[in-house]
Amino acid sequence: xxxxxxxxxxxxxxxxxxxxxxxxxxxxxxxxxxxxxxxxxxxxxxxxxxxxxxxxxxxxxxxxxxxxxxxxxxxxxxxxxxxxxxxxxxxxxxxxxxxxxxxxxxxxxxxxxxxxxxxxxxxxxxxxxxxxxxxxxxxxxxxxxxxxxxxxxxxxxxxxxxxxxxxxxxxxxxxxxxxxxxxxxxxxxxxxxxxxxxxxxxxxxxxxxxxxxxxxxxxxxxxxxxxxxxxxxxxxxxxxxxxxxxxxxxxxxxxxxxxxxxxxxxxxxxxxxxxxxxxxxxxxxxxxxxxxxxxxxxxxxxxxxxxxxxxxxxxxxxxxxxxxxxxxxxxxxxxxxxxxxxxxxxxxxxxxxxxxxxxxxxxxxxxxxxxxxxxxxxxxxxxxxxxxxxxxxxxxxxxxxxxxxxxxxxxxxxxxxxxxxxxxxxxxxxxxxxxxxxxxxxxxxxxxxxxxxxxxxxxxxxxxxxxxxxxxxxxxxxx
Amino acid sequence: xxxxxxxxxxxxxxxxxxxxxxxxxxxxxxxxxxxxxxxxxxxxxxxxxxxxxxxxxxxxxxxxxxxxxxxxxxxxxxxxxxxxxxxxxxxxxxxxxxxxxxxxxxxxxxxxxxxxxxxxxxxxxxxxxxxxxxxxxxxxxxxxxxxxxxxxxxxxxxxxxxxxxxxxxxxxxxxxxxxxxxxxxxxxxxxxxxxxxxxxxxxxxxxxxxxxxxxxxxxxxxxxxxxxxxxxxxxxxxxxxxxxxxxxxxxxxxxxxxxxxxxxxxxxxxxxxxxxxxxxxxxxxxxxxxxxxxxxxxxxxxxxxxxxxxxxxxxxxxxxxxxxxxxxxxxxxxxxxxxxxxxxxxxxxxxxxxxxxxxxxxxxxxxxx
Numbered sequence: 001x002x003x004x005x006x007x008x009x010x011x012x013x014x015x016x017x018x019x020x021x022x023x024x025x026x027x028x029x030x031x032x033x034x035x036x037x038x039x040x041x042x043x044x045x046x047x048x049x050x051x052x053x054x055x056x057x058x059x060x061x062x063x064x065x066x067x068x069x070x071x072x073x074x075x076x077x078x079x080x081x082x083x084x085x086x087x088x089x090x091x092x093x094x095x096x097x098x099x100x101x102x103x104x105x106x107x108x109x110x111x112x113x114x115x116x117x118x119x120x121x122x123x124x125x126x127x128x129x130x131x132x133x134x135x136x137x138x139x140x141x142x143x144x145x146x147x148x149x150x151x152x153x154x155x156x157x158x159x160x161x162x163x164x165x166x167x168x169x170x171x172x173x174x175x176x177x178x179x180x181x182x183x184x185x186x187x188x189x190x191x192x193x194x195x196x197x198x199x200x201x202x203x204x205x206x207x208x209x210x211x212x213x214x215x216x217x218x219x220x221x222x223x224x225x226x227x228x229x230x231x232x233x234x235x236x237x238x239x240x241x242x243x244x245x246x247x248x249x250x251x252x253x254x255x256x257x258x259x260x261x262x263x264x265x266x267x268x269x270x271x272x273x274x275x276x277x278x279x280x281x282x283x284x285x286x287x288x289x290x291x292x293x294x295x296x297x298x299x300x301x302x303x304x305x306x307x308x309x310x311x312x313x314x315x316x317x318x319x320x321x322x323x324x325x326x327x328x329x330x331x332x333x334x335x336x337x338x339x340x341x342x343x344x345x346x347x348x349x350x351x352x353x354x355x356x357x358x359x360x361x362x363x364x365x366x367x368x369x370x371x372x373x374x375x376x377x378x379x380x381x382x383x384x385x386x387x388x389x390x391x392x393x394x395x396x397x398x399x400x401x402x403x404x405x406x407x408x409x410x411x412x413x414x415x416x417x418x419x420x421x422x423x424x425x426x427x428x429x430x431x432x433x434x435x436x437x438x439x440x441x442x443x444x445x446x447x448x449x450x451x452x453x454x455x456x457x458x459x460x461x462x463x464x465x466x467x468x469x470x471x472x473x474x475x476x477x478x479x
Numbered sequence: 480x481x482x483x484x485x486x487x488x489x490x491x492x493x494x495x496x497x498x499x500x501x502x503x504x505x506x507x508x509x510x511x512x513x514x515x516x517x518x519x520x521x522x523x524x525x526x527x528x529x530x531x532x533x534x535x536x537x538x539x540x541x542x543x544x545x546x547x548x549x550x551x552x553x554x555x556x557x558x559x560x561x562x563x564x565x566x567x568x569x570x571x572x573x574x575x576x577x578x579x580x581x582x583x584x585x586x587x588x589x590x591x592x593x594x595x596x597x598x599x600x601x602x603x604x605x606x607x608x609x610x611x612x613x614x615x616x617x618x619x620x621x622x623x624x625x626x627x628x629x630x631x632x633x634x635x636x637x638x639x640x641x642x643x644x645x646x647x648x649x650x651x652x653x654x655x656x657x658x659x660x661x662x663x664x665x666x667x668x669x670x671x672x673x674x675x676x677x678x679x680x681x682x683x684x685x686x687x688x689x690x691x692x693x694x695x696x697x698x699x700x701x702x703x704x705x706x707x708x709x710x711x712x713x714x715x716x717x718x719x720x721x722x723x724x725x726x727x728x729x730x731x732x733x734x735x736x737x738x739x740x741x742x743x744x745x746x747x748x749x750x751x752x753x754x755x756x757x758x759x760x761x762x763x764x765x766x767x768x769x770x771x772x773x774x775x776x777x778x779x780x781x782x783x784x785x786x787x788x789x790x791x792x793x794x795x796x797x798x799x800x801x802x803x804x805x806x807x808x809x810x811x812x813x814x815x816x817x818x819x820x821x822x823x824x825x826x827x828x829x830x831x832x833x834x835x836x837x838x839x840x841x842x843x844x845x846x847x848x
Binding site (some may be wrong): 016017021025190195197199358453457458460461464465466467469 | 481482483485486489492495496499500503508513541691692696698816
């Protein structure tokens with residue numbers, strides 16, 4: 001396994017960097033570096049399991065050929081059917097690996113409740129890493145071609161690269177091919193400033209992932225493992241810390257991916273915009289996993305009719321979109337419950353805003369800063385509550401965990417291990433508040449060289465001394 | 480800037496960081512130092528190289544916390560005392576054990592051999608022969624060497640759960656003795672390899688950064704084989720006092736599974752050391768007294784050893800758990816060290832006093848000619 005936090009990834013990036021820029025220097029053809037990047041990306045994927053490369057190639061082929069097919073028949077009848085066929089093909093592949101066993105087992109259980117015995121059929125397939133990400137990228141390309149918002153490319157190398165580019169392969173961001181294809185098609189030129197910023201972003205990502213998320217993860221896992229005996233304060237601490245953990249884990253991974261891409265002069269889409277400072281759930285979803293939420297908005301919510309329908313239909317669209325987002329994360333009732341909760345939050349917020357005739361954000365006029373802060377706290381609390389279902393191994397476990405909130409807190413000494421983690425979390429949020437205009441937490445390119453280097457050395461030392469060097473896998477890698 | 484210059488600048492930064500980290504891990508929060516082991520190709524004795532580092536500091540964790548200190552004597556054992564052959568008519572105690580006796584996890588002044596020496600009096604030297612990960616067969620084999628070299632009047636062996644069973648598997652260490660089945664009994668197999676620390680390892684150990692990554696962060700370091708560093712996996716986890724090991728009570732089938740090995744080892748121990756008193760002290764779990772003070776049955780390996788000892792007049796068995804249990808009831812001071820996997824200095828003193836009291840009460844120091 002080549003996780004972003006392992007030294008193997010560092011070696012891989014170093015080799016890739018050297019090869020790509022040597023080729024870019026001596027081979028004039030733009031496709032040469034794209035071909036090399038494609039070869040390296042498939043090699044990277046093969047380090048996990050070479051058979052997954054076949055799957056990636058199949059999805060890529062369906063997108064490339066499908067795009068040309070759709071374009072060639074744009075003005076003919078049956079275009080919707082052609083798109084549906086291509087979407088179904090992609091979803092079938094995703095469904096077979098990710099959802100078949102879940103739905104088969106759920107159906108068998110449902111039938112058993114009705115007194116009908118059905119033998120459970122399971123495929124038992126291992127979910128290839130990154131499948132959900134590149135399938136969604138491929139779908140966005142096909143739908144864009146169908147909507148005529150993008151012309152299909154004939155450059156197979158650039159298209160394949162846009163799905164397989166190794167930094168985004170494991171955990172996104174779900175950058176759309178229409179944004180990536182032009183970047184791979186043009187001649188590759190080294191941008192030193194961008195590369196420097198890429199390294200800084202990688203370092204910031206490593207700090208969030210290995211220092212904060214992984215250290216918190218150990219403590220949160222311990223509370224979940226003994227949830228049946230936990231007391232209210234332990235559960236509360238674990239809930240708060242998990243919110244921090246998942247943010248640092250996923251945004252840390254995204255920073256490493258975006259930073260690595262910058263080394264090759266490729267810009268991936270931003271995935272996080274300080275989401276826990278959001279005032280309201282809708283604002284939260286504009287700033288959390290931005291590439292997935294915008295994907296769901298553009299290709300599910302709008303396809304269902306979006307806002308231009310009646311109020312109840314809009315609410316239904318919102319709910320269906322959030323259920324789809326929940327299901328995207330995994331085939332489990334817990335993810336559906338998590339998605340449903342966010343759907344309910346969203347509908348409630350919209351209803352409340354309409355009833356009061358006010359917007360929540362202070363920037364939009366009618367809300368004072370005090371009220372905005374209050375709403376931000378309420379939003380954080382609601383999101384934190386929903387994470388319980390996201391983190392739980394089952395719905396029953398989530399309910400057991402939440403039921404412990406009614407148990408009186410125990411001795412004060414029990415909470416000592418949580419204190420440093422809570423303080424570090426508070427420090428992180430304070431730091432992020434002051435740097436919220438920056439693209440990432442180490443965007444210090446304007447400072448003088450000695451100051452920057454001292455900052456980098458300090459960050460690396462913190463990483464060495466407090467980081468979880470044992471490489472815990474990223475939470476979103478499994479999706 | 481060209482990509483090449485970018486890489487050069489990055490390499491300079493990495494180099495600078497290594498220098499800063501090296502300085503930090505030497506002077507601010509020191510990385511752990513572990514003794515360098517070597518093996519005599521003729522005697523096959525596996526001990527510390529006295530020509531390498533003689534004093535060291537053990538730290539634990541990624542933010543290194545001070546754990547203990549160690550000192551290597553002229554003979555290559557972790558002990559503050561100089562070892563010499565026993566004078567006729569005098570007593571000499573040879574103390575065997577694993578990491579507990581090696582004592583890397585507490586200051587030298589709190590090592591168990593130092594405490595036992597204090598308890599028995601200045602006239603009774605206590606020589607410690609301990610290495611992380613050793614098990615009963617390795618102790619038995621080492622007693623032959625110790626007897627030939629130092630001629631002790633009393634052998635004390637500190638055993639833990641798993642020590643009998645590990646004698647069969649050898650814990651996959653090619654540098655140590657182990658047992659194999661032979662017909663209806665067992666046969667001793669000498670080490671299949673002689674441990675020599677490579678030049679690469681000797682050089683790497685000079686770096687505090689390397690030691691930090693290897694010993695404090697427990698990181699697998701590329702191009703360095705795990706066994707090539709210390710050669711001694713610790714069996715601390717086997718007796719780490721986890722709930723599992725506590726619940727491994729002396730169920731008869733488990734005891735009977737290890738009983739033949741225990742009998743064979745005790746028989747060999749007595750036969751190899753005629754006229755020498757042998758005390759086997761079972762130390763149990765460091766959490767047990769805290770969690771379940773009282774009479775939990777002995778774990779299977781220890782119960783088997785207790786029964787095996789009963790058939791030999793020169794062999795004595797002491798259940799140290801009782802001493803810990805009584806001390807916990809009186810003082811409520813915990814026994815685990817900062818790393819949670821070893822006993823602390825206080826526990827060493829409790830054990831040493833219990834062993835000392837037992838030795839005195841049973842007149843085990845009666846002078847040998």
